[in-house]
Amino acid sequence: MVTTGWTTKASGDAGEARALAHLQQQGLTLVQRNYRVAAGPHARGGEIDLVMRERDGTLVFVEVRLRKGNSQGGAAVSVGAAKQRSLVLAASHFLLRYRTPPPCRFDVVAIDGDRLAWLRAAFDAA
Numbered sequence: 001m002v003t004t005g006w007t008t009k010a011s012g013d014a015g016e017a018r019a020l021a022h023l024q025q026q027g028l029t030l031v032q033r034n035y036r037v038a039a040g041p042h043a044r045g046g047e048i049d050l051v052m053r054e055r056d057g058t059l060v061f062v063e064v065r066l067r068k069g070n071s072q073g074g075a076a077v078s079v080g081a082a083k084q085r086s087l088v089l090a091a092s093h094f095l096l097r098y099r100t101p102p103p104c105r106f107d108v109v110a111i112d113g114d115r116l117a118w119l120r121a122a123f124d125a126a
Contacts, residue, residue, distance in 0.1 A: 015066035016049055019109035022116055028052040028060060037093045046090030050109075058103045061091045063122075066111045075110035076119060088125045 020030060031051040039045035050062035063083070065075035087106060095101045108122040 012064075012066060015111050016064045018111065018116065019062065019064040020050055022109065022118065023050070023052055023060075023062065026118070027055050031059070032094075035090060035094055037090045046086035046088075046093075048087060048090045048094065051094065056103075058105060059095075059101075060105055060107050061087060061094075062107045062109055063087055064109045064111070068113060074112050076108055076117065076122070079108050079122065084123050091125070 016033070020033070024030065029052065031053050032048075033050055035048045035051055037046045048061050049064040050060075052060040052062055054060060063079055065078050067075040067078070084106070091104065091106070095104070104125075105121045106123050106125065108119040110117045110119060
């Protein structure tokens with residue numbers, strides 16, 4: 001069976017690639033893409049779309065959200081409390097590799113149709 005059009009995964013991958021290119025143009029460097037933490041028996045897992053580094057050494061955990069339009073509030077609004085907890089969990093796990101963790105922040109790249117918005121420090125880990 002042949003299907004036409006974009007799958008959700010292909011669309012998401014294209015959005016991540018666009019976000020990555022934008023962040024690299026702004027001077028950030030890629031540390032890791034699609035960092036995943038497996039779920040345990042009593043805990044949910046998590047995934048960070050992009051782990052980037054600022055020129056000053058700050059580690060940036062980036063969630064990329066893609067929407068065709070903003071009829072449902074837009075892409076940025078879709079990063080709710082549960083998603084934030086999942087990102088914080090994955091980031092905490094990622095930081096275990098550092099003896100002394102660097103400064104960190106959580107950013108969101110929201111893509112609504114053709115419009116890309118980079119929201120620095122979109123939320124806190126607390």
